[in-house]
Amino acid sequence: MSVSDGYKAGYIAIVGRPNVGKSTLLNHLIKQKISITSRKAQTTRHRIHGILTDAQSQFIFVDTPGFQMRHRSQLNQTMNRVVLQSMQNVDVILFVVEAGQFGREDEQVLEQLPENIPVVLVINKIDRLPDKLQLLPFMQKTADLFDFVDIVPVSALQNKQLTDLIETIRRYLPENPPVFAEDEITDRSERFLAAELLREKVFRQIGEEVPYSVSVVIEQFVLEGNLRRIHACILVERENQKAIIIGKQGKKLKDMAMQARKDMEVLFGSKVYLEVWVKVKSGWADDTVALKSLGYE
Ligand SMILES: Nc1nc2c(ncn2[C@@H]2O[C@H](COP(=O)(O)OP(=O)(O)OP(=O)(O)O)[C@@H](O)[C@H]2O)c(=O)[nH]1
Numbered sequence: 492m493s494v495s496d497g498y499k500a501g502y503i504a505i506v507g508r509p510n511v512g513k514s515t516l517l518n519h520l521i522k523q524k525i526s527i528t529s530r531k532a533q534t535t536r537h538r539i540h541g542i543l544t545d546a547q548s549q550f551i552f553v554d555t556p557g558f559q560m561r562h563r564s565q566l567n568q569t570m571n572r573v574v575l576q577s578m579q580n581v582d583v584i585l586f587v588v589e590a591g592q593f594g595r596e597d598e599q600v601l602e603q604l605p606e607n608i609p610v611v612l613v614i615n616k617i618d619r620l621p622d623k624l625q626l627l628p629f630m631q632k633t634a635d636l637f638d639f640v641d642i643v644p645v646s647a648l649q650n651k652q653l654t655d656l657i658e659t660i661r662r663y664l665p666e667n668p669p670v671f672a673e674d675e676i677t678d679r680s681e682r683f684l685a686a687e688l689l690r691e692k693v694f695r696q697i698g699e700e701v702p703y704s705v706s707v708v709i710e711q712f713v714l715e716g717n718l719r720r721i722h723a724c725i726l727v728e729r730e731n732q733k734a735i736i737i738g739k740q741g742k743k744l745k746d747m748a749m750q751a752r753k754d755m756e757v758l759f760g761s762k763v764y765l766e767v768w769v770k771v772k773s774g775w776a777d778d779t780v781a782l783k784s785l786g787y788e
């Protein structure tokens with residue numbers, strides 16, 4: 492890539508309460524699924540970079556876990572720290588809210604926003620508004636809450652107004668040469684992405700509480716020509732959770748592994764051979780040593 496004068500590159504943090512669609516927004520902005528999403532709150536646990544490069548700019552998006560104050564586990568505290576750190580060294584912040592909804596949890600994130608970095612208010616899920624006329628009063632109401640540099644209503648899921656959002660962000664990026672190569676889409680390893688894609692299936696397919704006690708580790712990741720041979724382990728806290736994940740005659744586990752494998756094949760552009768085990772490892776969500784070994788910061 493030839494870098495002419497005026498090339499822009501910078502970091503953009505995506506923050507907001509759980510479940511507003513931050514990871515969906517990231518995936519649709521960069522047109523690749525690198526950050527996992529689900530209907531359940533607190534799907535994202537790690538900071539993850541997604542990179543979009545075009546002829547004039549490089550956008551380095553930083554997806555973050557939904558900031559939340561309700562539960563005080565070690566994992567949540569670690570996640571909130573990740574959010575606060577993510578907001579410090581960026582050039583632009585996208586504060587994501589859901590159209591028509593602004594509650595206590597959104598307010599708590601708002602209170603954490605720094606004063607010295609441009610913040611764009613992104614009103615997501617506009618496709619869900621029963622009446623489009625509700626959008627303007629909602630925009631006016633939220634505009635008064637903070638000195639936002641801009642307000643952009645979007646539907647991440649339906650790719651609506653995402654080009655507008657890109658152009659808005661571009662205005663606030665500093666002049667810099669690109670940080671990443673043109674074809675790089677994330678800073679995370681394939682190993683990490685593989686673990687996350689499997690964790691997503693657990694979040695999407697297993698009932699209420701279990702997914703929060705689950706984590707995934709990759710025990711083996713081997714490249715054999717155009718095949719990736721992956722051995723993954725789903726860690727749960729209790730024996731009964733193991734049974735739920737495996738399901739009757741192993742059907743649940745088989746389904747989840749099959750779907751994760753398909754996603755991995757799309758993302759890696761290769762064949763994937765995936766084997767999955769389930770193990771009981773108690774108390775990991777409150778164990779700092781275990782958290783570190785799982786790649787939390
Ligand atoms: N209708 C609609 N649903 C959306 C849109 N964007 C995201 N969603 C849905 O909202 C849910 C949450 O999306 P995520 O992207 O996982 O939300 P998040 O903010 O990353 O959540 P955490 O990681 O838990 O903080 C998923 O079921 C998405 O499909 C949108 O524009 N319209």
Ligand SMILES: [Mg+2]
Pocket residue numbers: 513514515527528534535555556557
């Ligand atoms: Mg997320």
